[in-house]
Amino acid sequence: MQVVIIGSGNVASVLGRLCKQRGHEIVQVISRNAAHAKLLADELGCSYADYHEKLNDSAGLYILAVADTALQDLNESMNLGNKLILHTAGSVSKDVLKDISHNYGVLYPLQSLRKEMNYQTDIPFLIDGNSADTLTLVEDFAQTLSTNVTKATDDERLKLHVAAVVVSNFTNHLYALAEDFCKKEQVDFGLLSPLIKETAERIQHFSPATVQTGPAVRNDIFTIDKHLRILSNHPQLKNIYIKLTESISKG
Ligand SMILES: NC(=O)c1ccc[n+]([C@@H]2O[C@H](COP(=O)([O-])OP(=O)(O)OC[C@H]3O[C@@H](n4cnc5c(N)ncnc54)[C@H](OP(=O)(O)O)[C@@H]3O)[C@@H](O)[C@H]2O)c1
Structure with missing residues (x-):
């Protein structure tokens, strides 16, 4: 062609x-x-x-x-x-x-x-x-x-585009914020690479909601508080952390 x-x-x-x-x-x-x-x-x-x-x-x-x-x-x-x-x-x-x-x-x-x-x-x-x-x-x-x-169809593509923005653009933005946080806090972002791969790999086999881990799903207020304290120097990430924690807690 x-x-x-x-x-x-x-x-x-x-x-x-x-x-x-x-x-x-x-x-x-x-x-x-x-x-x-x-x-x-x-x-x-x-x-x-x-x-x-x-x-x-x-x-x-x-x-x-x-x-x-x-x-x-x-x-x-x-x-x-x-x-x-x-x-x-x-x-x-x-x-x-x-x-x-x-x-x-x-x-x-x-x-x-x-x-x-x-x-x-x-x-x-x-x-x-x-x-x-x-x-x-x-x-x-x-x-x-x-x-x-x-x-x-146009309608199906539009809906999949919304989902694509969430799974790709939003997660990449979270990686960018986490990388910036690690740089400023002088820890190595590269150490998170196996975790990033495992999280993406796991949902090839399980529905994401069934394999959620972390302090929000455990309702671990003590750890969340500790995290929020260190995030007080990172307002953009802190804001997103709070919103996502609320969203995960609601299930
Ligand atoms: N990148 C992705 O991951 C991806 C995936 C799926 C679908 N898409 C879709 O594919 C399309 C292109 O995306 P892209 O990522 O290739 O974008 P891009 O890398 O930003 O390139 C945009 C292109 O559009 C041209 N352009 C921008 N504004 C224009 C205007 N006002 N009038 C005429 N030409 C204009 C630019 O031409 P000049 O450089 O010559 O100015 C450039 O060639 C979009 O509809 C996007 O939603 C993107």
Whole structure:
């Protein structure tokens, strides 16, 4: 399949590389900032352009991997006739593409993607299409990229996106706060690595609520008080500690 990548950030880079690895030909990278487009295009071995230049209109697929807020603007400025165009956003309806093409859909990677990372395992995709025929095309294409492809409506994808923010973005923020706390208190954050892995591994086998540990679930007020005292120098973390302790105690 000949593919045009629109965008040059994390998802554009990871999907561009994956498409190429799986035998598709990236024919153009288009991005708002031409220098960003060039960087990715050079890596993928194709031409590049910004939005003022001509879009390659001979490709079979257009992957629109741009900031959610930019999708509506592009809908108003692009026209691809019948060409298949897919966006990659978790919480934006596929219909944001309805004025660009008669064939549109979604290729949403249900994974946290950073362009500097090398992904060895299959990326899970949630897919959608504006008609049964389009959905079949999207599914066929997605299956060339991954063995983990699931159909999801706008509504289902939005709900999974909420859950994804909680399990990934929020936990990563907690890691960031804990790392900062460890640095300031001069203890080694790296020592927590086996604990982080064990917590994530365990919920592959058990429902999370059934394997909760720690002072909050034991209602251990004495330990919680000790923790709050040391956290008085770390107000942001203290606030979150109190909220999460309350949430765990409620069960
Ligand atoms: N990263 C993830 O883990 C992840 C996972 C699943 C889905 N997604 C979704 O994938 C999409 C892209 O995310 P990302 O992480 O790749 O974002 P990103 O790394 O921040 O890249 C954003 C891209 O959008 C372009 N852009 C930003 N504002 C724009 C505007 N106003 N007009 C036109 N282009 C604009 C940027 O172009 P320039 O650099 O040329 O300015 C850049 O190429 C989003 O819908 C996101 O929700 C992300």
